[in-house]
Amino acid sequence: MMAKIVVAALYIFAILVIGIISGRNVKTADDFATADRNIPFWTNVYSMSSAWIGAGSTLGCASMCYAYGIQGFYLAISVGIGAILASVLFSKKVREANVTTIPELIRKYLGNKVAAWISLLAIFQIFGIAASQIRSLGTILQMFIPSLNLLTAILIMTGVMLVYTVIGGLVSATKTDKLNISLMVISVMVIIPAISLNKAGGLHGFAATVDPSYLSMKKLGIGAMISSGLYFCTSNMLNSENFLRVCGARSANEARSASLTATFLIYIPYLLFASLAGLLGLVIVKNLGTSDSILPAMINTLTNDVLGAFLLAALLAAVMGTAASVTMLTSITVTRDVIGRITHIEDSKLLTVQRIVMIVVAGLGVLVGYSGSSIVSIMEDVGAPCGAALVPIFCGIFFWREKMNEKGTLITIAVAVVATLGYLAAGSPLGISHFLFGIICSTITMFAANSICYKPGVKQAEGEQ
Amino acid sequence: MGFIDYLIIAAGSGIAIFLLFNMAREAFSGKK
Numbered sequence: 001m002m003a004k005i006v007v008a009a010l011y012i013f014a015i016l017v018i019g020i021i022s023g024r025n026v027k028t029a030d031d032f033a034t035a036d037r038n039i040p041f042w043t044n045v046y047s048m049s050s051a052w053i054g055a056g057s058t059l060g061c062a063s064m065c066y067a068y069g070i071q072g073f074y075l076a077i078s079v080g081i082g083a084i085l086a087s088v089l090f091s092k093k094v095r096e097a098n099v100t101t102i103p104e105l106i107r108k109y110l111g112n113k114v115a116a117w118i119s120l121l122a123i124f125q126i127f128g129i130a131a132s133q134i135r136s137l138g139t140i141l142q143m144f145i146p147s148l149n150l151l152t153a154i155l156i157m158t159g160v161m162l163v164y165t166v167i168g169g170l171v172s173a174t175k176t177d178k179l180n181i182s183l184m185v186i187s188v189m190v191i192i193p194a195i196s197l198n199k200a201g202g203l204h205g206f207a208a209t210v211d212p213s214y215l216s217m218k219k220l221g222i223g224a225m226i227s228s229g230l231y232f233c234t235s236n237m238l239n240s241e242n243f244l245r246v247c248g249a250r251s252a253n254e255a256r257s258a259s260l261t262a263t264f265l266i267y268i269p270y271l272l273f274a275s276l277a278g279l280l281g282l283v284i285v286k287n288l289g290t291s292d293s294i295l296p297a298m299i300n301t302l303t304n305d306v307l308g309a310f311l312l313a314a315l316l317a318a319v320m321g322t323a324a325s326v327t328m329l330t331s332i333t334v335t336r337d338v339i340g341r342i343t344h345i346e347d348s349k350l351l352t353v354q355r356i357v358m359i360v361v362a363g364l365g366v367l368v369g370y371s372g373s374s375i376v377s378i379m380e381d382v383g384a385p386c387g388a389a390l391v392p393i394f395c396g397i398f399f400w401r402e403k404m405n406e407k408g409t410l411i412t413i414a415v416a417v418v419a420t421l422g423y424l425a426a427g428s429p430l431g432i433s434h435f436l437f438g439i440i441c442s443t444i445t446m447f448a449a450n451s452i453c454y455k456p457g458v459k460q461a462e463g464e465q
Numbered sequence: 466m467g468f469i470d471y472l473i474i475a476a477g478s479g480i481a482i483f484l485l486f487n488m489a490r491e492a493f494s495g496k497k
Contacts, residue, residue: 203467
């Protein structure tokens with residue numbers, strides 16, 4: 001118990017020191033939002049990985065393999081493919097556009113009206129992710145100190161996150177991410193596999209003791225697996241957590257290669273290792289009520305206090321990187337694409353406004369996150385139309401720009417929203433997720449509507465600011 | 466524990482050592 005409190009305190013102290021020291025030189029709004037577009041290559045690789053990997057990916061991959069056996073690896077694989085596609089298709093082109101937020105990118109190519117609708121959807125979606133990560137920060141701190149109530153735990157961790165991100169923005173975030181990713185990699189890719197392989201008697205020992213049904217591909221229906229895999233793959237293509245880091249890279253080529261390096265060197269191996277841990281959990285922790293808590297349960301069963309506390313700190317680090325990243329993206333989007341469009345903010349005031357909005361967004365995140373996991377999941381459901389609209393529109397403006405036009409895109413957004421929410425309200429009758437249904441409808445609409453509304457010779461909004 | 470198990474552990478440790486080494490190199494070379 002004591003060891004856990006000490007380790008949690010040490011982690012918080014270290015994150016604050018690194019964040020405050022590295023962020024004290026942030027003087028302009030661009031420093032804050034994009035680290036002056038000068039993030040070194042490897043710093044960005046670590047930072048992208050840390051932003052990508054949150055509680056969802058760590059606990060989710062382990063939980064899938066614990067629930068479905070080797071078939072559960074599909075989650076890691078499909079999320080990984082999504083990240084590869086995002087890196088290859090989008091990262092270079094996003095950086096080339098020289099923007100800071102998703103709506104700014106859309107405004108550049110499709111004009112103000114489309115950008116206004118996208119802002120609305122995007123803010124809802126990224127705020128939903130921020131609220132759920134803020135809640136996770138609290139629930140993981142509770143694993144260190146079970147006597148702490150959830151609200152206090154959430155407030156403490158959100159306070160810590162705010163101190164260094166409000167001071168140093170993306171500069172502090174990328175520096176603290178080095179600590180975060182080190183903790184995560186050492187725990188999930190070294191300590192947990194070594195201990196759990198040893199305990200399970202290696203893969204052979206595991207195969208001999210586990211219920212053979214977990215080694216078959218029949219636990220989860222193939223259709224359900226493909227549908228869910230497609231969902232995670234496409235929704236991960238958007239990668240809003242990484243948007244600011246792609247924008248902060250030194251050049252477009254570096255943005256793409258950093259994103260690819262992070263994906264292949266850290267992200268995918270990390271997800272596979274987390275999945276492996278869940279799989280080995282089948283013979284180590286039997287009959288756990290809910291598969292979601294397999295990783296914390298294994299940490300409790302397999303390790304002593306000090307090592308267990310270190311592994312829990314890695315979980316906290318995984319959430320911290322993502323929470324800081326999405327909270328920052330939400331507030332920067334609100335500042336630049338809502339407040340900045342309504343009233344003109346002078347450059348000298350922009351930094352202050354961004355900082356204040358960040359505090360307000362985090363405060364709202366605490367409220368929504370605390371009011372219940374069900375509300376968080378509702379927000380994520382409502383955020384789905386944004387992804388369903390944005391994935392085809394991103395593909396459109398980058399690879400089919402000639403034909404993309406304002407009217408066609410507005411129709412695409414409307415179809416994405418109506419199809420996604422309508423299908424959800426109808427109780428998802430086709431057996432695929434509402435996001436997947438929405439994205440199929442919006443992709444077809446994007447091609448059809450943009451072709452029909454396309455008028456040759458009419459200049460699009462490119463270059464308009 | 467067989468060959469494949471050690472291989473898995475070696476792969477994870479390899480990546481971790483590479484990352485830490487790289488971070489240390491960056492920090493000491495004074496690159497910003």
